[in-house]
Amino acid sequence: MIKKGIILAGGFGTRLSPLTKAVNKQLLPIHDKPMIFYPLSIMMLANIKVILMIVNPGQIENFKNLLGNGSRFGIKIIYKVQSKPRGLPDAFNLGKSFIGGDNVALILGDNFFYGQSLTKKLEKSSTHKIGATIFLKEVLNPKNYGVATIRNNKIENIVEKPKKFVSNKAITGLYFFDKNVCKFAKKLKPSNRGELEITDLINEYKKNNMLKYELIGRGAIWSDAGKMNDLTNVSNYVKSVEEVQGIKIACLEEISLLKKWIDRKRIKQNIKFYGNCEYSNYLKKL
DSSP, X not given: OOOEEEEEEOSOOGGGTTGGGTSOGGGSEETTEETTHHHHHHHHHTTOOEEEEEEOTTOHHHHHHHHTTSGGGTSEEXXXXXXXXXXXXXXXXXTHHHHTTSOEEEEETTEXXXXXXXXXXXXXXXXXXXXXXXXXXXXXXXXXXXXXXXXXXXXXXXXXXXXXXXXXXXXXXXXXXXXXXXXXXXXXXXXXXXXXXXXXXXXXXXXXXOXXXXXXXXXXXXXXXXXXXXXXXXXXXHHXXXXXXXXXXXXXXXXXXXXXXXXXXXXXXXXXXXXXXXHHHHHHTO
């Protein structure tokens, strides 16, 4: 059972500059909520309540002002600074004491996931005791991603940004790992670009026949919101869904209330914290 999660909310966000010269990328808005609400909601939907947030130097207070220690959502958030980007697997070196001997999930702070079928896949993946599970999504432009080739319902190969077509199943920024992850991450060597690569970590599990996958189907969406065009598209998607269906995507209080992690007294306190806004008006209806 996976009860701990890590959210990578660092990086320089250069693709979103000059916005990120003033604000951390994960605190930029996706429609009506900060970007960080969306990966945080995915962790919560997977029943993960203890979360390590890895952030840039000088950014902890900004995240604390928004999220605090997580108690407003019935969870626990711990913060840690990453002095400079060293690649995704560095999260497990930084978080070694946090992880201990437990299994852990990892999500990238700029990744957006949504879909009705997604929650069951998240809950299923969080119950795995051995090995790693990666989430795949079919994309139009696989050459921009690390991709997985599938044969007989098993991952055959992992290819980083293939120049020639080998698969359209992109590896998303959501991963579930067992307790071996720190040991495997420690063995990794930096690539030619000077960083530890997540594909190398995934391949460690594959070499040991410990790699599984979940395919995000046609009824769900995944996007890396790290570029301006993608950020705009995701914001427009969220706006459309919320206006048509009358719901809020990634409403952390709603998730917590449904899971009975918080009560309506806490909802009222959070409404007071947010003040007079559309998000508060939605919370009043819960």
